[in-house]
Amino acid sequence: MRWLILGPEIYFLAVAAVFLILSMTRPNGRRDFSAALFLAGLGVAVTLATVRLEGSLVYGAYRVDLFSQVFKGLLSMGFFLVVCLCSSLNGIEEARHSEFYLLLATCTLGMMLLVSSVELLTLYVSLELASYSLYALVPLRSGGQQMEAGIKYFLIGIATSALMLFGMASLFAATQTTLIVELALKLPGLLNTPMAFIGLLLTLCGFFFKLALFPFHVWAPSVYQGAANQVTAFLATATKVTAMAMLARLVSMGNGNTSLAHVLIALAIISMTYGNLVALVQKDFKRLLAYSAVAHAGYSLIGILSMNPTGYAATVFYALAYLAMTFICFWVVVKVASDGRDLAIVQLAGLHRRSPLLAMALMVGVFSLGGIPPTIGFTGKFLVFTAAMQRGYFLLVLIAMINVAVSLYYYIQVVRAAFLLEPDEELPAIHLSAPATILTVVMVVVIVVGGIFPRYLFQLAEAAAQALL
Amino acid sequence: MNVELANFPYLSAILLSCVVGLLVILFIPRERETLVKGVSLVFSGIALALSIYVYCAYDRAHGGLQFVEKLSWVEPLGIHYFNGADGFNLPLILLTGIVHFTGVLTMWELRGRVKEFFAFAFVLVLGVFGFFMSMDLFFLFVWYDVSLFPMYPLIAIWGTTRKEYGALKLFLYLLAGSALVLPGIVYLAVASGLHTFDIVALMQPGALTPGQQRFAFVLFYLGFGILAGVWPFHSWSPVGHVAAPTSVSMIHAGVLMKVGAFGILRVAIFLCPIGWQYWAPVMAVLATIGIVYGIFVGLRQTDLKYVVAYSSVSHMGIVGLGLSTVTAEGLNGAVFQMFAHGTMTALLFSSLGYIYDKTHTKLIPDLGGMSRVMPVASGYFIVAALAAMGVPGFASFWAEVTVFISALKVYPALGSLAICALVLSALYMLRVVQRTFYGPRNERYAHLPDVSFSLGLPRMILVATMVLFGLFPRLMLDLIQTAVIPFMGGLPR
Numbered sequence: 001m002r003w004l005i006l007g008p009e010i011y012f013l014a015v016a017a018v019f020l021i022l023s024m025t026r027p028n029g030r031r032d033f034s035a036a037l038f039l040a041g042l043g044v045a046v047t048l049a050t051v052r053l054e055g056s057l058v059y060g061a062y063r064v065d066l067f068s069q070v071f072k073g074l075l076s077m078g079f080f081l082v083v084c085l086c087s088s089l090n091g092i093e094e095a096r097h098s099e100f101y102l103l104l105a106t107c108t109l110g111m112m113l114l115v116s117s118v119e120l121l122t123l124y125v126s127l128e129l130a131s132y133s134l135y136a137l138v139p140l141r142s143g144g145q146q147m148e149a150g151i152k153y154f155l156i157g158i159a160t161s162a163l164m165l166f167g168m169a170s171l172f173a174a175t176q177t178t179l180i181v182e183l184a185l186k187l188p189g190l191l192n193t194p195m196a197f198i199g200l201l202l203t204l205c206g207f208f209f210k211l212a213l214f215p216f217h218v219w220a221p222s223v224y225q226g227a228a229n230q231v232t233a234f235l236a237t238a239t240k241v242t243a244m245a246m247l248a249r250l251v252s253m254g255n256g257n258t259s260l261a262h263v264l265i266a267l268a269i270i271s272m273t274y275g276n277l278v279a280l281v282q283k284d285f286k287r288l289l290a291y292s293a294v295a296h297a298g299y300s301l302i303g304i305l306s307m308n309p310t311g312y313a314a315t316v317f318y319a320l321a322y323l324a325m326t327f328i329c330f331w332v333v334v335k336v337a338s339d340g341r342d343l344a345i346v347q348l349a350g351l352h353r354r355s356p357l358l359a360m361a362l363m364v365g366v367f368s369l370g371g372i373p374p375t376i377g378f379t380g381k382f383l384v385f386t387a388a389m390q391r392g393y394f395l396l397v398l399i400a401m402i403n404v405a406v407s408l409y410y411y412i413q414v415v416r417a418a419f420l421l422e423p424d425e426e427l428p429a430i431h432l433s434a435p436a437t438i439l440t441v442v443m444v445v446v447i448v449v450g451g452i453f454p455r456y457l458f459q460l461a462e463a464a465a466q467a468l469l
Numbered sequence: 470m471n472v473e474l475a476n477f478p479y480l481s482a483i484l485l486s487c488v489v490g491l492l493v494i495l496f497i498p499r500e501r502e503t504l505v506k507g508v509s510l511v512f513s514g515i516a517l518a519l520s521i522y523v524y525c526a527y528d529r530a531h532g533g534l535q536f537v538e539k540l541s542w543v544e545p546l547g548i549h550y551f552n553g554a555d556g557f558n559l560p561l562i563l564l565t566g567i568v569h570f571t572g573v574l575t576m577w578e579l580r581g582r583v584k585e586f587f588a589f590a591f592v593l594v595l596g597v598f599g600f601f602m603s604m605d606l607f608f609l610f611v612w613y614d615v616s617l618f619p620m621y622p623l624i625a626i627w628g629t630t631r632k633e634y635g636a637l638k639l640f641l642y643l644l645a646g647s648a649l650v651l652p653g654i655v656y657l658a659v660a661s662g663l664h665t666f667d668i669v670a671l672m673q674p675g676a677l678t679p680g681q682q683r684f685a686f687v688l689f690y691l692g693f694g695i696l697a698g699v700w701p702f703h704s705w706s707p708v709g710h711v712a713a714p715t716s717v718s719m720i721h722a723g724v725l726m727k728v729g730a731f732g733i734l735r736v737a738i739f740l741c742p743i744g745w746q747y748w749a750p751v752m753a754v755l756a757t758i759g760i761v762y763g764i765f766v767g768l769r770q771t772d773l774k775y776v777v778a779y780s781s782v783s784h785m786g787i788v789g790l791g792l793s794t795v796t797a798e799g800l801n802g803a804v805f806q807m808f809a810h811g812t813m814t815a816l817l818f819s820s821l822g823y824i825y826d827k828t829h830t831k832l833i834p835d836l837g838g839m840s841r842v843m844p845v846a847s848g849y850f851i852v853a854a855l856a857a858m859g860v861p862g863f864a865s866f867w868a869e870v871t872v873f874i875s876a877l878k879v880y881p882a883l884g885s886l887a888i889c890a891l892v893l894s895a896l897y898m899l900r901v902v903q904r905t906f907y908g909p910r911n912e913r914y915a916h917l918p919d920v921s922f923s924l925g926l927p928r929m930i931l932v933a934t935m936v937l938f939g940l941f942p943r944l945m946l947d948l949i950q951t952a953v954i955p956f957m958g959g960l961p962r
Binding site for chain 2: 352356367373374378382383385386389390394397398401402404405408409412415416419420455458459462
């Protein structure tokens with residue numbers, strides 16, 4: 001019975017197996033999509049059923065607690081939402097569809113293992129399972145810049161993996177343990193030694209890469225643009241959420257070390273400023289979202305570097321908010337660019353007539369990314385800033401807010417394209433199927449209601465953050 | 470969860486009427502334009518009726534915060550849904566009700582994307598109402614931003630002259646203001662050690678040290694000052710006013726700029742009174758520059774809407790001057806001036822909007838002799854212009870007199886400078902009126918119809934309001950006094 005707490009992991013392993021078998025049969029896109037949608041929906045149910053379970057496996061190397069289960073829930077939802085985007089998977093050859101779902105499932109599995117890993121080697125192995133799936137997913141698109149994107153992602157990915165391994169080795173050398181529980185006891189006393197400090201920082205690099213934090217962001221623009229829209233959506237939602245979770249877990253070992261906080265503050269400030277400034281001049285919507293992700297990496301790091309209970313709770317909340325609002329932007333990308341091409345911002349022109357609902361969804365999503373109340377994105381930022389203020393980082397909050405004001409310029413350009421610009425030639429209306437309409441409305445409602453009534457979500461985030469400490 | 474509700478939550482009902490109006494409009498098919506307008510009228514009417522009721526039902530003998538609605542929202546963070554009415558915000562709630570209702574009537578002839586227009590207008594007004602009645606800093610900020618973001622589409626889609634530029638400039642300026650306000654409110658909640666956003670709790674003497682107050686005051690003064698059109702952060706406002714469609718200009722100049730001034734009052738002055746006393750001379754200088762600058766730039770304008778827009782800058786300077794005196798009369802006059810300027814400027818934009826709709830020009834040299842073409846429409850503008858000059862008999866007269874008397878006592882030099890400038894402003898308003906409405910008639914517009922009764926209705930309501938409070942200023946001054954006296958009495962000296 002104690003293996004039951006591994007329910008979500010076992011389930012997603014089974015999903016991967018199903019698609020492995022399907023990939024050996026005759027290609028059939030519709031069948032693969034229906035199967036994936038059903039299995040993903042069931043996966044959300046299975047994962048949510050195990051949210052309250054707790055336990056520890058493999059000599060304390062693998063821990064199931066509320067923190068890990070909340071993130072597994074988010075991951076399963078991310079998987080489900082990305083599968084929802086695949087109803088017309090035009091960017092990828094039909095013969096590859098089952099492989100696409102297979103890799104998506106193994107990547108989700110890897111990330112689920114990751115959020116429960118509390119031992120450095122387990123953590124590394126899980127991370128590589130997720131990463132290698134992504135390395136294969138990125139160049140899966142047919143035609144275009146996907147090879148450049150794939151190679152960039154792979155090379156930078158393995159380079160940061162090497163850094164991370166080196167960091168872990170240093171940590172082990174400094175503390176003679178790989179268990180996070182013991183590291184958390186020994187590290188605070190050792191962090192003033194260069195070996196432990198650099199070891200911890202380099203270990204964090206692996207997740208900075210996933211989060212696209214400066215200076216590990218260089219892959220983001222070309223990969224966001226080069227990969228298929230659905231893959232980018234997965235990269236932009238699920239992997240970011242995981243990276244936030246793991247950074248929170250690793251930084252919490254430092255236990256309020258000020259020099260660590262200072263390094264992270266510097267990275268956060270550079271990341272958000274750089275991301276926002278470069279995003280100002282972008283013409284491609286996915287590229288714009290890539291730079292906006294660099295900026296958001298900076299914002300989310302503020303919660304983590306505050307290293308207090310509010311900060312970790314804010315990070316959990318921010319991860320959830322980020323998942324919802326980024327997804328809705330990609331949902332619009334996939335629906336407008338239904339043939340699987342890239343989407344320039346000006347190609348959103350006339351969206352308010354082609355599909356008023358999508359235009360409204362885009363406005364809500366983009367304003368949420370920009371942090372305008374009453375959206376979940378605003379509440380996330382507010383919580384993060386409150387946490388930083390509790391530590392007395394007034395200047396950091398001020399700089400972050402100025403960044404928010406700067407970022408609104410490019411977010412408003414997206415809204416402008418959707419509501420104000422008229423296309424050169426008359427484009428047909430975009431018809432959403434009934435389930436697609438429902439999903440759009442649900443996501444809009446989640447973003448707005450999560451902004452107006454954050455109470456229960458925040459309590460959940462607080463409880464999850466408790467498990468971390 | 471502590472629940473504290475008045476017998477009937479009138480204030481929330483005002484907000485709810487906006488929300489329901491918005492939702493109903495969203496479910497009406499976009500072709501049914503008249504229905505959309507009708508629904509807007511009904512729900513803005515309900516909001517107006519409720520705000521009149523609240524204004525009249527407020528117990529002046531008792532004073533203090535009434536119609537209190539308090540719900541704990543997010544306990545661990547000290548966020549409450551906390552509404553209340555006092556002598557400071559009641560005039561502004563009433564003003565919002567009047568301006569929105571007359572704005573809907575003014576836009577009755579709107580064509581093109583009607584549904585979206587009225588939906589965005591409801592979001593805007595919802596934010597403004599919420600801002601005025603909220604007594605919790607978190608909600609205050611949320612309402613503030615809710616009222617800002619619809620401005621972008623409202624101006625950029627339905628506006629006129631350089632609309633996209635105006636909309637973007639306004640949007641970015643105002644959000645830059647909110648970038649200062651948000652760190653400020655979080656700072657107050659954390660630095661006070663109370664970990665609450667409740668304004669009443671944070672107002673307790675000693676909650677914040679003098680140093681903290683002096684620091685936070687600057688953040689709020691700059692942040693809200695941008696929205697209040699304080700010189701030198703005013704430059705978004707003429708551009709935005711001119712670009713906006715008529716009813717949006719009305720709401721914008723009439724109400725939204727008051728959101729900024731009221732933010733200075735409710736947050737900066739209430740919570741940081743020591744900071745207020747410390748920075749008051751700076752405020753006075755900036756306000757006087759605003760008054761003089763607005764008048765002199767206005768003198769050079771040939772576009773009627775720019776004339777009105779710059780007069781707004783100088784009139785908001787009077788509000789700022791009143792706030793900077795740190796006296797009871799000054800505060801009283803400033804709040805009254807917010808109300809008076811709101812109705813007056815709404816009328817100016819409203820009557821101007823009609824002339825522009827018909828002639829498609831708002832350049833003074835192109836018009837001329839309009840009083841013979843459309844005597845009634847011209848009449849409304851002239852009445853509003855007289856009010857803007859501060860002619861006795863209108864609400865703005867009392868407001869300006871109150872402010873200037875207290876300003877002369879506290880800052881004799883600045884006060885006399887502002888008064889001299891104001892005499893000049895009368896000159897330029899008269900010049901505008903003379904060139905636009907008298908003189909030779911422009912034959913191109915001779916055939917145009919005058920304003921009909923139904924379209925004249927919103928202007929009549931505004932004129933009636935101005936005259937009512939002009940003849941009986943104590944209807945409002947006494948109410949404001951109930952809030953000013955206890956506040957000034959509790960001020961640390």
